[in-house]
Amino acid sequence: MIATHYVYWLLFALMMIGLYVVISHGNMLKKLIGLSLFQVGVFLFFISLGKVDGGSAPIVSEDVETYSHPLPQVLILTAIVVGVATLAVGLALAVRIFESYGTVEEDQVLLRDADDREQDGGAS
Amino acid sequence: MTTFVLINVTLLAILIATALTISGMRTLYAATMLTALFSLVTACLFVLLDAVDVAFTEAAVGVGISTVLLLGVLSLTRSREAVTPRLRRLPGAVVVLFTGGTLIYASQDLPEFGSPTTPVQTHPLTDVYLRQSQEDIGIPNTVTSVLASYRGLDTLGELVVVFTAGVAVLALLGPLMQPAEAREREVLDLVDYRVLRVVTGMLMPFILLFALYVLFHGDFGPGGGFQAGVIFASGFVLYGLVFGLDRAQQVLPRRVLWVLIAVGPVLYAGVGVANMLLGGAFLDYDTFAPDDAAAGQHIGILLVESAIGVTVAAVMTSIFFGFANRVESSR
């Protein structure tokens, strides 16, 4: 079991570290960093499913017999570029949130929202 | 084989140690730099797991683009993380323990790592992609043939996602949304860095040449539209960082970038429509050269890869300009 599944377990550990950062940290930028850690865990998991012992990169050449599977690689290749594009959107949102709230801490943003709502309630 | 396992375990251990340190760090600048290191290790692992194309993309994206964007945002916002109260961390720990336990329990059913008899390797599609593609499409890099031909529609979808993300960032941070109190721009003192400027000036043509090489050599080696686009973008990021944003925007005006962002999906979908007009299915490149399917595929893949390259490069560059404009105007 250990000899054949160690890669998966280590990658699960990596994903869980990322998930913990996403859930437990209040800072939005830290959350985004955690998200990319989690993402990398998933990417490596996909790629490791396509790997064959003694295989080679799926670029066909005369003197190579075994190749790793190209399909997970295609999926992950596009996923990486899409991942950075979504990271950029997240960062842009964080910048806008900082500009209107003066903070990127989730708790403080929620607190200010609650304060605003109270003031509105008192006024009407 | 033991060599492989040793290297693999070492790199994974480095990766997990880095991730743990990142999660414990409250100075976000340091955390971001460790993210760059994390990406480098990931790219090494991709090379080790035979995913050379993915390693190419990960290195360019993770180190060249993500790090720059994160650093730019950090210089716009707070770079220190507040302490999260212990009570607030508890649900995260519970969720992580539960999910991790479930994953490890489920991993019993996963196929052995690296075994040639897994469902992935024995599926009939594997043979189509690895052997039959040589006759159907005739290019050695099967990743490119799967990306641009077999799964061309899927890739069109991905390109539209990148396009949408670019538009979203422009809508959030673009010139139409500049903060009202934008101050006068400070000219940065780069006088000290003459060596840097000379070296960057020397490197720029080679970077762009390298990007073109990656774009057109994608059929035979690792490379292709996504990678080339990101390399182009990191070249311009480097130029903008060293020579200042104004000069970079003179070389590559914003309006040109906006047009280029839209060119990619239009060209890609246009190829598909042209195929339909020629009597085939959407993105059926065979119709480009009815007598020689492989030649038709070659033309189609080249057009599609160029479309991807143009859009990815334009989106990444304009995202960088969007953030960097904020950085300069908020000083």
Next chain:
Amino acid sequence: MIFAVMAALLVTMVLALVRAFLGPDLYNRILAINMFGTKTVLFVAVAGFLFGRPDFLDIGILYALVNFVAVVAVLRLTHHDEPATGRNGDGHS
């Protein structure tokens, strides 16, 4: 011999990693990461020869390039508005 080089590279990676973790200031971290980057370039080159397919050295060229971009970005985007030295409380929490 190539295997020994690979082992040396991995050991050096770990050493650079420890320096990147310890800091204590921003510059030490960038230095460690820059060195780590060079080691990854060598890793790709050596791994190609070790596993018998040295045709993918393009990746090494790219690593050398992005490594440079990262160092320039860190210097350009941090040291103008942030205290970058250890004296202002940079480091572990």
Next chain:
Amino acid sequence: MIVLEIASGVLLAAGALFVISGGVGLLRFPDFYTRTHAAGLTDSAGAGLILLGLLLQGAGWETAVRLLIIMLFLALTSPTSTHILAHAARRDGVPVWREGDPRR
């Protein structure tokens, strides 16, 4: 051919030695500037020797050209980055270590 193999082995061994000693230096030297020296050593001597050693393994001209390009690239970029790093550190007032100071 045997001569080439021996030469390649010697170069690789020397490169590995430089790389490791640079790594130890990066960890053990007392301050930023001395560490710059260690890092510069691995980046130039270590990397150069290893790449030269690989070049002599004889794997076709395509590989050789790429190895040379990597060498050229590293020879341009890594001294530049070390230089601007040290320059920026000096300007930011990172203090220089003297005999008897605590390690930083």
